[in-house]
Amino acid sequence: MEPPAQEPTPQVSLDTAVTLSFDYLKxxxxxxxxxxxxxxxxVQFVDGDRKFFLKIMIAASGMFLSAxxxxxVQFSLMDRIRHGHDLLRRKEKLGYTDQGAKRLETWFESAALWILSIxxxxxxxxxxxxGAPG
Structure with a gap:
């Protein structure tokens, strides 16, 4: 019979992980x-047709939504960190669970990457x- 698998020890500290996550999102x-x-x-300097203008504005809007x-996600991450810290904790009660916040952060982060890529x-x-010849 095999002994139960042990959880791997983290390679970086929690502070480093939070800093890296925040910098990545930034x-x-x-x-x-x-x-x-x-x-x-x-768009301001190129005389393009209406289709070109619309595509560029859709792309710029998507990029803004991604940002x-x-x-x-940055705000949620910092809110969770503040709530878990004695000195930074605010007095109000959290209206959500950590698991719910993590799930929402994951979804928003994925959506931001997909929207930026598209x-x-x-x-x-x-x-x-x-730029293609007509």
Missing amino acids: QLGTIAMTAAAGLIAL LLAFF SMGIALQALFSA
Whole structure:
């Protein structure tokens, strides 16, 4: 009979994991907002047809939504960390469980990545089709 499997010991501390998670989400939001701003600037200087304009605006809107979702995940992560810390804890009672918050964070993070990827695809398709010979 085999002994029960032991849980693996964490390779990094909780502080490091939180810092890395927060920085990752910050980078995701920064990339999304920078790309959206670049697309909006591009539309101002390129005389494109209406289809090109609509595709770029849809892509920029998706990137903005992706950055917003990343911000919500950052906020939720920081709220959970604050609530678990004696010095930073606020007096009000949490209206949600940690498991519910983690599940929502995972869903929002996944949605942010997918929306950013799809938006980048739309933007690239619009740029390639605008540069293609008619």
